Amino acid sequence: MYLEILALAIALLFVLNYTGVLNFNKLVSDNEVYFKRLKEEDWDFLVRSKYGDRVNPDFLFNNRIRNAFFAILLLIFIFITDLTYIKFLVAIIGGILMFKMDYSNLKSYYKKHLHQIDSMLPHYLKNLEILIQHYTVPVALGKSIEDAPPIFKDGLSELINEINAGNDTIEPYVNFAKKYPVRDSMRMMRLLYRLSLGRQESKQDQLLSFSKTISNLQQKAREIKYQERLDKMEGKTMQMLIVTGIGLMVLLIVSVLMLMNM
16 A cells, blocks of 8 residues: 555656646745755865766755655655654655755765865965965965866855955955865965965065975875875784685584594
8 A cells, every 4th residue: 555655646746747836946946045054164175076077066055955845755655644743854864864864975975085185285385385386375376276286166266256256354265264264274275365365575484384385295295195095904914814814714613523433
């Protein structure tokens, strides 16, 4: 009986959405201002960390809202023959879990590739340092976009646009660091802002300090990468020892049993 109700619910939702009687996409777009309050602060960054500029974070977020509504309605249809407040609450919780699922998946992806993403910032900053030796910071930022990692290009464009619009405060740099909350991004953007304010005669000293900080970040990234390889090798060695130990124990037991049967 439940399978028939579920099939009927899916067919009904498809027909209503296809005919426009119940347009989930329009519902989400019309109330986008309210739904955006549910968006996690690092959602855009997590999307870009996985897809780069190929996918619009807002588009994926709207899909999350739509899928959550689908999940709630489907669960209500399943419980429709005996719908209670508890089951209605279960349907709401199911929708929330559906809404959070994509975010959790992206979060897991980011944690698995954390060091790879973090290592992009020191590499980019090193190239930026070379440009700053010949240009002002805003000009160097503009020239750095072409060779910047894809994940940072959108944020760099926004940073440069804010600076060109006359915002000479630290705010554009802080916004970039918030948009890309990788390791030490906030500290590096503050250093970059102070470098943009420096006079020509003190620029060399500030560049030296900036360069030392970048070198420390690169060294830290190399150490983490080396430690990961070491941990991986130790893990494989431990697996081999365990397998060898189990094999020897099995052979010993078999040998003892054979001796007892002789």
